[in-house]
Amino acid sequence: xxxxxxxxxxxxxxxxxxxxxxxxxxxxxxxxxxxxxxxxxxxxxxxxxxxxxxxxxxxxxxxxxxxxxxxxxxxxxxxxxxxxxxxxxxxxxxxxxxxxxxxxxxxxxxxxxxxxxxxxxxxxxxxxxxxxxxxxxxxxxxxxxxxxxxxxxxxxxxxxxxxxxxxxxxxxxxxxxxxxxxxxxxxxxxxxxxxxxxxxxxxxxxxxxxxxxxxxxxxxxxxxxxxxxxxxxxxxxxxxxxxxxxxxxxxxxxxxxxxxxxxxxxxxxxxxxxxxxxxxxxxxxxxxxxxxxxxxxxxxxxxxxxxxxxxxxxxxxxxxxxxxxxxxxxxxxxxxxxxxxxxxxxxxxx
Amino acid sequence: xxxxxxxxxxxxxxxxxxxxxxxxxxxxxxxxxxxxxxxxxxxxxxxxxxxxxxxxxxxxxxxxxxxxxxxxxxxxxxxxxxxxxxxxxxxxxxxxxxxxxxxxxxxxxxxxxxxxxxxxxxxxxxxxxxxxxxxxxxxxxxxxxxxxxxxxxxxxxxxxxxxxxxxxxxxxxxxxxxxxxxxxxxxxxxxxxxxxxxxxxxxxxxxxxxxxxxxxxxxxxxxxxxxxxxxxxxxxxxxxxxxxxxxxxxxxxxxxxxxxxxxxxxxxxxxxxxxxxxxxxxxxxxxxxxxxxxxxxxxxxxxxxxxxxxxxxxxxxxxxxxxxxxxxxxxxxxxxxxxxxxxxxxxxxx
Numbered sequence: 001x002x003x004x005x006x007x008x009x010x011x012x013x014x015x016x017x018x019x020x021x022x023x024x025x026x027x028x029x030x031x032x033x034x035x036x037x038x039x040x041x042x043x044x045x046x047x048x049x050x051x052x053x054x055x056x057x058x059x060x061x062x063x064x065x066x067x068x069x070x071x072x073x074x075x076x077x078x079x080x081x082x083x084x085x086x087x088x089x090x091x092x093x094x095x096x097x098x099x100x101x102x103x104x105x106x107x108x109x110x111x112x113x114x115x116x117x118x119x120x121x122x123x124x125x126x127x128x129x130x131x132x133x134x135x136x137x138x139x140x141x142x143x144x145x146x147x148x149x150x151x152x153x154x155x156x157x158x159x160x161x162x163x164x165x166x167x168x169x170x171x172x173x174x175x176x177x178x179x180x181x182x183x184x185x186x187x188x189x190x191x192x193x194x195x196x197x198x199x200x201x202x203x204x205x206x207x208x209x210x211x212x213x214x215x216x217x218x219x220x221x222x223x224x225x226x227x228x229x230x231x232x233x234x235x236x237x238x239x240x241x242x243x244x245x246x247x248x249x250x251x252x253x254x255x256x257x258x259x260x261x262x263x264x265x266x267x268x269x270x271x272x273x274x275x276x277x278x279x280x281x282x283x284x285x286x287x288x289x290x291x292x293x294x295x296x297x298x299x300x301x302x303x304x305x306x307x308x309x310x311x312x313x314x315x316x317x318x319x320x321x322x323x324x325x326x327x328x329x330x331x332x333x334x335x336x337x338x339x340x341x342x343x344x345x346x347x348x349x350x
Numbered sequence: 351x352x353x354x355x356x357x358x359x360x361x362x363x364x365x366x367x368x369x370x371x372x373x374x375x376x377x378x379x380x381x382x383x384x385x386x387x388x389x390x391x392x393x394x395x396x397x398x399x400x401x402x403x404x405x406x407x408x409x410x411x412x413x414x415x416x417x418x419x420x421x422x423x424x425x426x427x428x429x430x431x432x433x434x435x436x437x438x439x440x441x442x443x444x445x446x447x448x449x450x451x452x453x454x455x456x457x458x459x460x461x462x463x464x465x466x467x468x469x470x471x472x473x474x475x476x477x478x479x480x481x482x483x484x485x486x487x488x489x490x491x492x493x494x495x496x497x498x499x500x501x502x503x504x505x506x507x508x509x510x511x512x513x514x515x516x517x518x519x520x521x522x523x524x525x526x527x528x529x530x531x532x533x534x535x536x537x538x539x540x541x542x543x544x545x546x547x548x549x550x551x552x553x554x555x556x557x558x559x560x561x562x563x564x565x566x567x568x569x570x571x572x573x574x575x576x577x578x579x580x581x582x583x584x585x586x587x588x589x590x591x592x593x594x595x596x597x598x599x600x601x602x603x604x605x606x607x608x609x610x611x612x613x614x615x616x617x618x619x620x621x622x623x624x625x626x627x628x629x630x631x632x633x634x635x636x637x638x639x640x641x642x643x644x645x646x647x648x649x650x651x652x653x654x655x656x657x658x659x660x661x662x663x664x665x666x667x668x669x670x671x672x673x674x675x676x677x678x679x680x681x682x683x684x685x686x687x688x689x690x691x692x693x694x695x696x697x698x699x700x
Contacts, residue, residue: 067631239626258629272622276589279608279638281417286636288629 007032009076009106010327015063019266019335024061025077025328032108036087043112044093046083048103049350051324052131053331053343054079054165055237055262077105082120082130084350090114098123100130105327107347118298122306127349132165132342133305133316140259140291141169142301145177147294148257148287149233153178156227158246160184161237161262162207163197163317165342170235171207172314179233182209182226184242187337190215196340200317214337219245230254238263240271247278258288266335317341357382359426359456360677365413369616369685374411375427375678382458386437393462394443396433398453399700401674402481403681403693404429404515405587405612427455432470432480434700440464448473450480455677457697468648472656482515482692483655483666490609490641491519492651495527497644498607498637499583503528506577508596510534511587511612512557513547513667515692520585521557522664529583532576533557534592536564537687546690550667564687569595580604588613590621597628608638616685667691 006029013026036045057079060071071077081103085093093099093114101117103109111117120130132138144166145151157174161167162183174181183205185197194212201210209226216222223231223245230251236243239261246256264270278284308314319339321330327345334343356379363376386395407429409415421427431453435443443449443464451467453459461467470480482488494516495501507524511517512533524531533555535547544562551560559576566572573581573595580601586593589611596606614620628634658664669689671680677695684693 067627243626258626260630261627264627270624270627272624273626274620274622276593276608276623277417277611277614277620279636280610280640282638283640283643284638286629287634288631289633290630293633 003034004031007106007108008324012071012073012077016061018268020058020332022328022332034086036089042090044085044090045087045110047086047108048081048083048347050082050128050131051105051345052080053334055260058265080131080136082127100135128344131344136291137165139301141166143291143294144257144259145170145173148289149255151177151179155179155232157181157233158231159235160242162201167237168205171205175206181207183207184211184213186214220248223249240264244273244275247275250282250284252282254284256286319343321345353384354381357456357458358674362421362423362427366411368618370408370411370682372678372682384436386439391439393439394435395437395460397436397458398431398433398697400432400478400481401455401695402430403684405610408615430481430486432477450485478694481694486641487515489651491516493641493644494607494609495520495523498639499605501527501529505529505582507531507583508581509585510592513550517587518555521555525556531557532559534561534563570598573599590614594623594625597625600632600634602632604634606636669693671695
């Protein structure tokens with residue numbers, strides 16, 4: 001019998017309809033034994049250290065969203081995190097090891113499905129990076145850019161939600177590939193956060209240009225200003241009206257990698273895209289992907305990205321919230337663009 | 351000096367806003383000399399035999415359509431046709447030869463831009479086929495299916511506007527590739543034309559199933575009926591609401607080849623597609639193309655398709671209107687689905 005210990009959890013209290021509020025979640029303290037129950041093979045019991053706030057999560061907080069599986073009500077939210085193995089009946093994971101992957105929004109989790117669970121290989125780098133640049137968002141950026149954008153030197157690229165967990169990396173990958181890259185980020189008009197994001201993109205992350213889309217009434221006009229010659233590659237994190245404006249400004253044979261559509265996740269009525277005729281008149285390829293199909297590339301990705309981080313050729317910006325109690329607020333902030341960089345929640349540092 | 355002769359022409363009388371009426375065009379008789387003017391090198395003067403009514407034409411009848419170049423007012427409409435060379439200053443084309451490609455809607459045309467002009471190679475086959483199966487629509491079907499659909503044996507495929515110039519071939523190519531193919535066609539509910547089209551698809555063109563979409567209120571429901579296991583490949587000729595319903599019913603890793611969007615060409619306000627979130631949740635590739643990028647494949651295409659026609663392994667249905675005077679009506683009929691098969695206009699038989 002293992003020690004029974006209290007376990008703070010972030011619970012989904014009710015399904016959300018459109019936007020998510022902190023009150024849709026609640027904190028509960030339950031108990032957990034720090035030992036895997038008898039007969040439960042292939043599982044790990046972990047202490048969660050860092051939790052990852054990712055835009056897709058709100059979709060699972062809806063009852064029938066039509067797109068991905070919904071969370072169970074009155075159960076802990078699940079998502080990506082970095083954890084320490086306290087007990088294991090899985091041959092690949094040993095007690096004391098650090099892992100990243102799919103876990104619960106709670107202090108301790110019993111993980112029975114270890115399909116999306118990977119070892120932390122390099123402890124010289126910040127552990128929190130395994131929720132971002134070295135984890136799911138990093139892989140998402142890598143796969144999206146190199147497998148779906150068909151980049152060529154000199155291509156003109158636009159990245160939306162560019163200061164987020166995925167966007168900031170896509171932009172930096174694109175610069176290494178010789179593209180001209182413009183990013184947009186959003187936060188309240190003229191707010192300090194908005195200024196910080198645009199500054200980050202231009203001065204820290206090496207984007208050629210950046211703008212705050214929330215200051216713009218007319219997306220088509222702002223794109224014409226930043227892309228007078230049109231766009232070859234659009235890395236789409238937002239969808240909706242911005243996607244429509246981008247299609248207006250795409251060049252012949254353009255590529256749209258559809259990674260996510262955060263602008264749509266909080267709407268009851270999704271926005272329609274009215275100008276898909278451009279797909280054939282401009283010969284555009286628009287392709288959606290999900291990182292989970294591509295984890296076999298993770299070792300290859302690490303081989304590329306770890307040296308880049310160590311040589312400071314690539315940088316990564318995180319927005320760290322302290323304590324599991326801060327998780328609901330951190331998640332909600334994601335949908336109004338309150339975060340600057342990858343939103344992480346620290347549950348414990350070791 | 352060549353003989354001066356009268357030349358009946360179909361003129362664009364006024365730009366159309368949404369749908370096209372016969373009265374938007376008019377017939378005019380002008381004069382033409384059957385000799386290429388001095389100094390006009392690289393040109394051909396042709397007698398037009400067959401004209402091709404193609405869905406895209408209405409787009410060029412709009413003043414600023416945003417998608418393709420507009421026709422000149424009070425000038426003959428241009429499009430694809432089959433013609434006989436009466437005079438030539440072009441090294442590739444000789445007097446007496448038969449050609450197909452871009453010409454005018456008139457009895458005789460002086461073609462200065464011969465970029466899209468090809469020789470008729472096989473005179474054993476009906477000459478009108480060079481407006482269809484052996485011409486631009488045939489190449490469109492070939493390129494769209496083999497280059498953009500990534501077909502695999504057993505794939506479940508849906509073709510809209512399936513009895514049209516392109517759709518009927520796509521369906522037959524898909525059957526040769528071992529796909530399960532369902533086609534939709536449209537004409538007035540319970541009309542004889544609608545019955546004929548559905549019958550054609552199932553009993554002459556070898557589609558596994560077919561339906562008249564104009565009898566259906568709920569596109570999503572009809573697709574669920576014909577595709578209980580979902581759709582792997584959608585060959586899109588119509589766009590709009592049908593495309594939205596298809597995305598609801600696509601399977602993981604589905605492909606949408608966007609060839610055209612006839613349902614949108616006659617609308618003042620284009621329909622929005624609201625469920626593009628499926629692009630990433632279902633990992634869908636949606637790609638538009640234009641046949642003009644792919645004419646280098648024409649010889650390879652002929653090598654495949656000519657034997658199939660001669661061995662009667664592939665069939666082609668045409669709807670032939672007699673006389674250039676019938677051209678405006680034939681074109682207008684295309685947008686209400688009045689034609690059964692490829693709509694051709696005979697100007698002269700030789």
